[in-house]
Structure formats: C-alpha cells, structure tokens
Amino acid sequence: MPAPxxxxxxxxxxxxxxxxxxxxxxxxxxFNMGVACTDAQADGRNRPALIFVEEDGAIAQISFDALxxxxxxxxxxxxxxxxxxxxRVAVFLPQAPETAIAHLxxxxxxxxxxxxxxLFGDEALEYRLAASGAKVxxxxxAGLAKLERVRDALPDLAHVFVTGPDSGGARGFDxxxxxxxxxxxxxxxxxxxxxxxxxxxxxxxxxxxALHGHRVLLGHLPCITFIHEGMPQPGDLHWTPADWAWxxxxxxxxxxxxxxGVPVLAHRARKFDPEAAMxxxxxxxxxxxFLPPTALKLLRQADVRHPGLVLRSxxxxxxxxxxxxxxxxRERLGxxxxxxxxxxxxxxxxGSNSSYxxxxxxxxxxxxxxxxxxxxxAAGRELPAGQEGIVAVRTGxxxxxxxxxxxxxxxxxKYAGDFLLTGDLGRQDEDGYLWYVSRSDDVITxxxxxxxxxxxxxxxxxxPAVALVAVVGVPDALRTEAVKAWIVLKPGHEPGEALxxxxxxxxxxxxxxxxxxxxxxxxxxxxxxxxxKILRRELRARG
Numbered sequence: 224m225p226a227p228x229x230x231x232x233x234x235x236x237x238x239x240x241x242x243x244x245x246x247x248x249x250x251x252x253x254f255n256m257g258v259a260c261t262d263a264q265a266d267g268r269n270r271p272a273l274i275f276v277e278e279d280g281a282i283a284q285i286s287f288d289a290l291x292x293x294x295x296x297x298x299x300x301x302x303x304x305x306x307x308x309x310x311r312v313a314v315f316l317p318q319a320p321e322t323a324i325a326h327l328x329x330x331x332x333x334x335x336x337x338x339x340x341x342l343f344g345d346e347a348l349e350y351r352l353a354a355s356g357a358k359v360x361x362x363x364x365a366g367l368a369k370l371e372r373v374r375d376a377l378p379d380l381a382h383v384f385v386t387g388p389d390s391g392g393a394r395g396f397d398x399x400x401x402x403x404x405x406x407x408x409x410x411x412x413x414x415x416x417x418x419x420x421x422x423x424x425x426x427x428x429x430x431x432x433a434l435h436g437h438r439v440l441l442g443h444l445p446c447i448t449f450i451h452e453g454m455p456q457p458g459d460l461h462w463t464p465a466d467w468a469w470x471x472x473x474x475x476x477x478x479x480x481x482x483x484g485v486p487v488l489a490h491r492a493r494k495f496d497p498e499a500a501m502x503x504x505x506x507x508x509x510x511x512x513f514l515p516p517t518a519l520k521l522l523r524q525a526d527v528r529h530p531g532l533v534l535r536s537x538x539x540x541x542x543x544x545x546x547x548x549x550x551x552x553r554e555r556l557g558x559x560x561x562x563x564x565x566x567x568x569x570x571x572x573x574g575s576n577s578s579y580x581x582x583x584x585x586x587x588x589x590x591x592x593x594x595x596x597x598x599x600x601a602a603g604r605e606l607p608a609g610q611e612g613i614v615a616v617r618t619g620x621x622x623x624x625x626x627x628x629x630x631x632x633x634x635x636x637k638y639a640g641d642f643l644l645t646g647d648l649g650r651q652d653e654d655g656y657l658w659y660v661s662r663s664d665d666v667i668t669x670x671x672x673x674x675x676x677x678x679x680x681x682x683x684x685x686x687p688a689v690a691l692v693a694v695v696g697v698p699d700a701l702r703t704e705a706v707k708a709w710i711v712l713k714p715g716h717e718p719g720e721a722l723x724x725x726x727x728x729x730x731x732x733x734x735x736x737x738x739x740x741x742x743x744x745x746x747x748x749x750x751x752x753x754x755x756k757i758l759r760r761e762l763r764a765r766g
Contacts, residue, residue, distance in 0.1 A: 239579040239589065246445070246592035250621055254414045256440045257294060257330030260481035262409070265291035271486040273320050274460070274507065278491060285320050287484070290327070293320075295407035296400040297328035303403070304382050306358055308333040308410060309417060313357035315339040315348070315366040317491040318467050321386050321396055323477060325361040330418055330437065333410030337420045337432075340468035341366065349373040352380060355420050355432060355628065359384070367393055414438035414621070420628050421470050423567050432628030433470075433567045440478050442622025445593040446571035447479040450561045451511050451536040452578060455485045459535070462488035462504065463513035464495050465755075470567050475513045475538060485511070497525035505531030513538045516548065517755035519560070523551045524690045524713060534558045540565070541756055543659050545681040546584035562588055564659070568624045569616050569643055572596050573657050585681065586656040587649070594620055598651045603640025611660055614649040615642035665759050667696030669704045669737065676759070679730060679738055683708055686729050688716040693749050693757045697742060697766055708740035709749060709762050718745035 235241055264272065264287040273285040285293075301312065312329040314336055316322040329336040337355045339348065348369055352360065356379045360370065363386045370383065371391065385393040412418070415436045422430040448454060461480040465472040467489075480487045488507055492499065495518055504512065514522075516539055534556055540563035544552075552560040564573035564587040573596055575588030582588070590596040595617035598606050606612040616623065618641055627633045637643055648660040659677060667674040676694035683692045691711035696704035710726070712718065723743045731739040744765075750758040 239592075242449075242579065242592045248441075248593060248621060250414050250438055250441055252413065253411060254437050254441070255330055255409055255412045256418055256437045256478060256482075257298075257327040257332075258409050259440065260327055260478055261287065261291040261294050261331075264481065264484050270484065272481060273323060274486055274488050275318075275320050276488065276490040276503065276507070278493075283320070287481075290320075290324070290481075292405035293324045293400060294328040294331055295405050296403040297324055297396075298332040298407045298409075299403040300384075300399045301328060301332050301334060301359065304359065306332065306334055309335060310359075311335045311337050311355045311357040311420065312359040312361065313337040313339055313352055313355065314468075315341065315343075315360055315362040315370075316386070316467075317341050317363075318472070318489040319386070319491060320489065321361065322467050323481075323487075323489075324400075326419070326473070330412075331407060331409040333412055333416070335417050335420055335434075337422075338468040338473060340466055343369075345369055345372050349376055351422055351430070351432075352377050354422075358382065361386075361396060362393075363387070364390060367391055412437055414441070415625065417625060419473075421473075421567050431630055431633055433624040434626050434628045436625050438621040439474065439570075439624075440482060442620060443474045443479050443571050444482070446563060446565075446574050446591045447475075447483075449574055449576055449579070449591050450538045450563065452576065454511065454536075455483050456510075456535070458508070459485045459510045460488055460508060461485055461511040461513075462490070462507075462509045464490075464492060464500060464518055465513060465515060470565075470570050471513065471515070471541070474570060475540075475563075480511075495521060497522045497527045501527050501529040501532070504534065505529045508533050510535040511538075512536075515539060515541045515755045516544055517541070517751070519544070519548055519552060520691060522555065523548065528555065532557055537561060538563055543585055543587070543677050543681065545684065547681075547685055549582070549584055564588070564614075564657070565622075566645055566647075568637065569620065569645070570622055572616050572620070572622065583656055586652075586658050588657065589655050590657070594622070596657065597642065598649055598657075599639070599642055599644070601639060601644075603638075603642045603644070608651055608653045611648055611650045614645045614647045614657065614659075615639075616645065617641055618643060665695070667694075667704050667706055669696065669699070669702045669706060674706060674738055679706065679708070679734065679740065682730050682733050683710065683726060683740075685733075686726055688712055688722060689726070691749055693759060693762055694740065695759045695762045697763065699741075705741045706738060707742035707744065707762075709744050709746055711746060711749060 269286040272287040275283045314325045326336045359382045383393040384396045389395040418437045420432040463476045537558045565571045572594040598612040599615045679694045690713045697707045699705035750761040
C-alpha cells in the first residue's frame with residue numbers, strides 16, 4: 224500500500240518549508256479503502272483494530288484479522304442480495320464494530336456507503352435515504368423504529384439489516400455474517416471510483432451529498448501524519464467523541480487509523496459527558512484524540528481533572544480555538560491543541576503544529592504539505608496577502624470530492640477558475656498563516672463595516688462569566704445590522720443588566736466600539752448542528 228506522505232518533522236531551521244518542498248503524492252493506479260484498512264493489516268498476529276466499550280462498560284476487542292474476515296462476510300452478503308457496483312449502502316449506526324464493518328465491506332464490494340447520524344429525525348432520515356437512492360440500510364432497533372415511519376416513501380430501499388437478531392422484517396446482521404463465507408475477492412477499484420456519500424450538515428438549505436472516491440483516504444493522510452507526528456508509534460490508540468456519521472469521525476480518526484495500523488477506541492456515548500470522557504481516555508490509555516472545540520469548551524466549563532491521562536497528540540477543528548482555550552488544553556490535557564481546517568467537500572487541508580512553525584492563536588495554521596490553499600475572489604482570482612476573500616483549494620487535490628451527488632448545478636457553483644470555493648471568508652498573512660473570518664453568509668454588515676463574528680466571540684469567551692457564545696447580525700434600521708451576542712453563562716452567574724453592560728464594555732475596550740454587541744441575550748443552550756457547529760441562521764431567525 225502507499226506509504227504515508229511523511230511521519231515526522233524534517234530536521235533543520237525551516238521544517239515546514241522543507242516538508243512542503245519534499246512532499247510528493249503517492250496515489251496508486253488501483254486502490255480500495257476497504258482492502259487498505261483490513262486485508263493490508265491482517266497479518267495473522269491478531270493486532271487490535273477496534274476496542275469497543277459498551278454503555279455498561281463491557282469491552283470487546285476486534286483484531287485486524289477478524290475485521291478482514293467480517294468485512295469479507297458482509298461483502299458476500301451484499302453481493303448475494305443483488306447489489307452491483309455503484310449501488311448505495313446506508314449505515315445508520317453509532318460508533319460500533321458493525322459501523323466499521325458495513326462501510327469497509329461496501330468499499331470492498333465496489334459499492335458506495337452513506338453514513339447517517341443516529342440522531343436524525345424521520346424527515347432527515349427519509350431525505351438522505353431518498354436522495355442517495357440507498358438499496359440497503361444497516362441499523363439497530365432504534366433506527367429501525369424510525370425507518371418504519373418513512374419506509375413507504377423509499378421505493379429504492381430493498382434490504383434492511385438490523386444489529387442483533389431478525390426483527391420487524393429486517394434481517395439480523397450477525398446471523399447474515401455467520402452464514403456467509405469469510406473469503407471475498409475485492410472489486411478492483413481505482414482511486415477515482417466512487418466510494419462514499421457524506422451529506423453536508425445543512426447549515427444553509429437542504430444538505431448536499433458530497434461524493435468522494437477511494438482516494439479521499441489517501442488525501443487525509445498528510446494532515447493525520449502532520450498532526451499526530453510519527454503515527455503509528457508504539458502504544459498509539461485513537462479516540463473521538465465525534466460520531467462516525469460525519470467526515471470528522473470517519474476520516475479524521477477511524478479510516479486513517481486503521482490504514483496506519485493504529486487501533487481505534489469506539490464508544491457509543493449518548494451525549495458528551497466531560498467527566499466520563501476524561502475517565503475513558505485515562506482508563507484506556509488513549510494516546511491520540513480528535514476533540515472538537517465544543518467538547519474542549521465543555522471540558523473547561525466542567526473544570527474536570529484526571530491524573531491518568533497519557534495523551535500524545537490532539538487534533539481539533541470546526542471553529543477557531545483561540546488563545547484561552549489553547550492554554551486550557553496545554554494545562555489540563557498536557558498536549559498542544561493542533562487545529563485543522565476543512566469541510567465535508569475537501570477536508571484536512573490546513574493545520575497547525577509547533578514542530579513545524581509557531582502557533583499563532585486565532586490562526587487556522589498553514590496549508591498542509593500537499594494541499595494548495597489560497598484566498599481568492601468570487602471569480603477564483605488570488606488575492607494579495609492580508610486581503611479578505613474566500614478560502615479556496617486548488618483542484619486536483621486527492622482529498623477533494625468528485626461532485627455533489629446528482630446535483631450538477633451545485634457542483635458547478637462550488638468551483639471558480641482553478642479552485643474549489645469553501646464558502647468561508649478568510650485572509651492569509653505575509654507569513655502564510657490562514658485566518659478564518661466567517662462563513663460568507665455569517666458576515667455582519669453594520670454602519671458600513673463588515674464584521675466577522677469569530678473575533679467577537681473569542682473576546683466574549685475571555686469574560687469569566689461566559690461558557691459559550693454565538694454572535695450574529697440582526698436587522699437595524701439605522702445600521703443595516705447590529706451585533707447581537709447569544710450567551711450561555713457558567714454556573715454561579717446570573718443574567719442581568721449589570722452583566723450585560725459589563726460584557727459589552729469588555730468587548731468595546733478590547734476590540735472596537737463598532738464591534739461590541741448592542742444586543743445581548745442569555746440562553747441555556749445554543750442551537751448546533753450534529754457536528755457541533757453553531758446554527759447562526761436559527762439565532763438570526765429568533766431576532
């Protein structure tokens with residue numbers, strides 16, 4: 224199989240520049256993610272691939288050898304069911320061995336997997352199953368109950384497998400595997416052959432299905448080896464609370480780890496519990512983690528400690544971390560918070576790691592070697608350093624989607640010139656650091672100023688009473704829009720006029736008079752996507 228692009232910082236005075244110069248993509252003519260993550264690692268030594276911690280604390284360990292056999296079995300089940308190359312297999316499960324088996328078996332069989340989030344309601348489930356035209360669904364009893372309410376609207380769905388025994392017209396997943404052969408000849412796939420449809424989180428409009436080829440796994444490896452330098456190292460064990468229904472859980476953790484021979488800890492927590500998360504990492508000697516900023520904020524809010532942590536590396540991303548949260552991670556978790564930037568359509572293209580260059584708080588980092596990331600205008604023309612524009616990635620990148628599933632207009636709109644447009648506004652400084660400003664539709668236009676919410680949120684978070692904050696623009700007859708802050712307070716603090724004025728002055732004194740929130744609202748929780756991104760459009764709708 225192709226080797227990782229690089230595994231440790233080059234020596235010398237300019238390791239980042241050296242890494243960029245030395246980088247070469249190694250994309251083979253034939254590649255299959257399912258084979259790369261199972262058969263390539265199944266060497267007869269029964270090395271652990273998945274360590275599954277049940278809700279009751281019971282532990283099951285699956286080796287690479289067992290994973291190869293199980294994925295072969297389910298690939299045989301799928302082909303026996305009549306599925307042919309390019310058919311879709313939806314996976315509606317939490318973190319669990321069956322989730323990995325279903326995806327990897329689909330890859331081996333030349334099929335296209337469709338991950339689905341277990342918290343989806345009926346309409347969200349129906350929309351994605353119908354849009355993808357899935358012929359197979361793998362789920363559990365909770366998912367089966369949701370499916371029954373929308374099944375009549377899904378004429379393409381021919382087969383349903385449920386973990387455990389047969390139930391309600393669905394075939395038992397375990398029994399189906401038991402009856403199938405553990406030998407399977409994988410379908411011969413190339414790196415550009417379709418492999419997975421990951422629906423966007425839908426912060427604006429209907430979710431779109433980003434169709435990726437098998438090469439998407441190889442496209443993630445430069446960032447994984449950049450962040451977790453030296454992976455795999457002895458004792459490495461990777462975990463994330465992020466669900467395996469999103470590109471973060473699947474391609475920031477699960478599939479790259481298996482490809483590199485690193486075991487993955489799986490745990491089906493119903494919600495993120497800071498104390499339980501710290502105990503889980505300590506008890507199982509987790510070395511590598513992906514913790515989204517929301518999880519880090521909740522850890523800080525809970526003020527939980529655990530002396531048994533042995534973390535080696537920490538990846539985070541989804542929103543800017545800021546200096547305060549970065550300092551908390553160093554002090555409490557004992558590692559450097561290494562931020563990454565990407566999106567479902569083109570993931571892990573920017574990152575930070577002080578072994579390569581100094582981390583600048585608030586910056587996303589620099590382009591990962593192998594990825595060409597620029598700031599451009601709407602026509603795809605590169606902008607000079609310091610000028611705000613659209614963060615864009617040069618086409619031809621292995622990590623980039625093939626297209627939006629059955630949506631040629633949306634696909635065409637995603638590109639301009641030689642670049643994929645992320646839709647995020649940012650700027651690149653003279654030293655090559657990229658700075659996130661906002662989503663293009665999050666920019667606040669107030670009294671002639673264009674204001675990004677990120678800097679204001681970072682400032683407000685430094686106030687000792689604030690746990691979480693989201694900033695949006697609301698209509699204002701005089702200014703077009705005014706800045707409004709929605710704030711979740713830390714325990715022991717009560718909302719009121721005095722605290723409102725204090726927070727407003729906090730921003731006015733530290734940022735600018737035109738950026739302070741003229742409106743402040745206190746709330747118990749902020750609306751978020753399933754991946755932990757704040758739904759600003761919902762806050763804007765509240766007024």
